[in-house]
Amino acid sequence: MTSRKPPVMADIARIAGVSSMTVSRAFRRDSRISPETRDAILKVAEEMGYVFDATASNLRSQKTDFVAVTIPSLNNANFADTVEGLSRTLAERGMQILLGHTNYDMQAEEQLIGQLLRRKPQAIVLTGGKHTERGRRLLVNSGIPVIETWDVPADPIGYHVGFSNAGAVQRMVDHFVEAGYRRIAFIGGDASRDTRGEDRRLGFIRAMEHHGLASSRLIAAGPPPISMREGASAMIKLLETRPDTEAVICVSDLSAFGALTECQRRGIAVPEQIAIAGFGNYEIAGICVPSLTTIDARAREIGEHAGALVLDLLDGKRPAASVTLEPRLLRRASSR
Amino acid sequence: MTSRKPPVMADIARIAGVSSMTVSRAFRRDSRISPETRDAILKVAEEMGYVFDATASNLRSQKTDFVAVTIPSLNNANFADTVEGLSRTLAERGMQILLGHTNYDMQAEEQLIGQLLRRKPQAIVLTGGKHTERGRRLLVNSGIPVIETWDVPADPIGYHVGFSNAGAVQRMVDHFVEAGYRRIAFIGGDASRDTRGEDRRLGFIRAMEHHGLASSRLIAAGPPPISMREGASAMIKLLETRPDTEAVICVSDLSAFGALTECQRRGIAVPEQIAIAGFGNYEIAGICVPSLTTIDARAREIGEHAGALVLDLLDGKRPAASVTLEPRLLRRASSR
DNA sequence: TTGAAAGCGCTAACAT
DNA sequence: ATGTTAGCGCTTTCAA
Secondary structure, eight states: OOOOOOOOHHHHHHHHTSOHHHHHHHHTTOSSSOHHHHHHHHHHHHHHTOOOOHHHHHHHHTOOSEEEEEESOSSOHHHHHHHHHHHHHHHTTTOEEEEEEOTTOHHHHHHHHHHHHTTOOSEEEEESSOOOHHHHHHHHHHOSOEEEESSOOSSOSSEEEEOOHHHHHHHHHHHHHHTTOOSEEEEEOOTTTOHHHHHHHHHHHHHHHHTTOOOOOEEEOOSSOOOHHHHHHHHHHHHHHOTTOOEEEESSHHHHHHHHHHHHHHTOOTTTTOEEEOSSOOHHHHHSSSOOBEEEOOHHHHHHHHHHHHHHHHTTOSSOOOEEOOOEEEOOTTOO | OOOOOOOOHHHHHHHHTSOHHHHHHHHTTOSSSOHHHHHHHHHHHHHHTOOOOHHHHHHHHTOOSEEEEEESOSSOHHHHHHHHHHHHHHHTTTOEEEEEEOTTOHHHHHHHHHHHHTTOOSEEEEESSOOOHHHHHHHHHHOSOEEEESSOOSSOSSEEEEOOHHHHHHHHHHHHHHTTOOSEEEEEOOTTTOHHHHHHHHHHHHHHHHTTOOOOOEEEOOSSOOOHHHHHHHHHHHHHHOTTOOEEEESSHHHHHHHHHHHHHHTOOTTTTOEEEOSSOOHHHHHSSSOOBEEEOOHHHHHHHHHHHHHHHHTTOSSOOOEEOOOEEEOOTTOO
16 A cells, blocks of 8 residues: 655645745735736645645644634534534634533533643633633633633623523513512522523522512422423422422423423423423424423524624724623413 | 743743653653653643643644544534534543534535645544545545444445435335335425435335335425424425325424424324324434434434544554444334 | 654745 | 745654
8 A cells, every 4th residue: 555645835836836935825815926826836736635734834823723612512502503603703714613512510611621722722712601710720821812601701701792691580580470470480400510500590599589489499400401301300390399380480491391391291281380481592492382482592693793702803903892692582382 | 911922841841940852741641751750840831821732742743633523513413412422432532523514515515624634633524425526535635534424325435334314214114104104205305405314315215115105295395404493394385285194204303393393283183193203313302292203313322433433543453344323213102 | 761853834034 | 926044832753
């Protein structure tokens, strides 16, 4: 099995009868190069199967085309939408996303941040506004733009694009109370892992107390991710322990849908016997029967804003500003 | 705002009173270095906020820790599961995934392959076994292991980990025919974009013809991705044009669920009046009411096998072998 | 177990 | 519009 060494820029230069610099300029679409020279070089390169070496380019120019991104889970349509929005925005400038997931674990996030920073990204976009102390230090020391998303951090590291998770749930509680519900429950994950879920739970408690209502109907659905299965189990627990509950707010649409299916299995009418609300405006919330009242977290927009912010910062455009989004409450058929 | 240059390996070496080589060895956990020296070096590095530069390491050693991966869409739990399985397997060896998505477009895939190869990944894992001619050439020329997944390629480039999409749907048709259904429809995306979806459609046609049944109940749900919304629209079309249909096989669980919700909105009993089957064994298929008969594509296992294969190949372990998985048919409540 | 020298493949800086 | 020189921060190679 013969295999000659793959061609490098100098090889293309020799064949094309120019210097490496000219080849380099051709590949970077430098303006100060004649179109004919450029086309000839690119043709030679294609014929020889030349592949530009981004590794060498990155080292020499001391910049990469990477933007590092951390999300809790790959398998979550909300975060996927955010990454999609980010990716689309950055792709216009030829930037690549370096994606890692934390499994809703701040320790894992810390490790991940360390791994990602070794690749010298130009910016880092994080999901959430809480991190380990060492994680924070790594981010600050890195010297690159840091953007926290899906949250309004109490103590921002750099920029942020997000919304108040507590505030969004408070609005849902307000809405339910206005609609006449009093005995309202909350289904969420165990505390202290998913910080956004935790904030939503706190928002629920605060809002219930503000209305002078009992905030004791808290169903812990286990460690995140809280998905459909966990929502269904939590609903079983809720129906058993607090059968007079009038409405339930879930930490996400996925758990809300799981809760809904449990009602369907038991012949409990939604919303007549119990109302259900979700969070996130996942596709399923708009199409299931009955459709789910929810909060539109505007996942894709978060990514797009974050992407635009990164580009502005890399362009040196100042002042580039953090974005606080206003989640939208969507009234649907699962509540009155 | 003062900002001194971040420390490099030579700085750590100087402070620690050793050479760069020793620092390099400390970071790579080279065995031939005394534990005390190593600990001292790592301590100095942490104190100085040193971040290892993977870019320089990659260039000099002419190898990266990247495995490139292409998927049609980020926002799809099946592919997310595959990436998750792959990621978990590779993370054990400190390898990072370089992920890109093609939007179910072979042209976009070709471009993406070009972009990814510039990063000099050690292997590339693709979703699907069909590519543009130039895409194939790029892959072959790259000289790195190529693994095609979610398919059994007609003309494999390198290795593959997957199953026959046509064969899986054939089994579903066989099952439905055996259960007594005759007027069976297929809901899928428009031809020629999503090649796996297209293969499933062909498998449907072939199987119906094999049973001497009409294969004309084909509902085109638009360009991929075919999700819940498209499934619901397709169901409307099906009920209008072929109201005597007894059973419908959908290209995915998401479209199957959408179709199911349309039946619920119209008061059509599933499976009594019409049976529904999906594909993929997404979480929703197991929990919706009625639960969906489907094909378990074993998404996570695909990723795990692909990851193991990559590691074997990089270790030079031969023969490392392609894997053909047998999808599992799951009989659930949406069909008899 | 540690170190010195050389160089991976590009591009910044400067020159023409 | 194009070329020359030097060097990005590591690790290979060889030596001690």
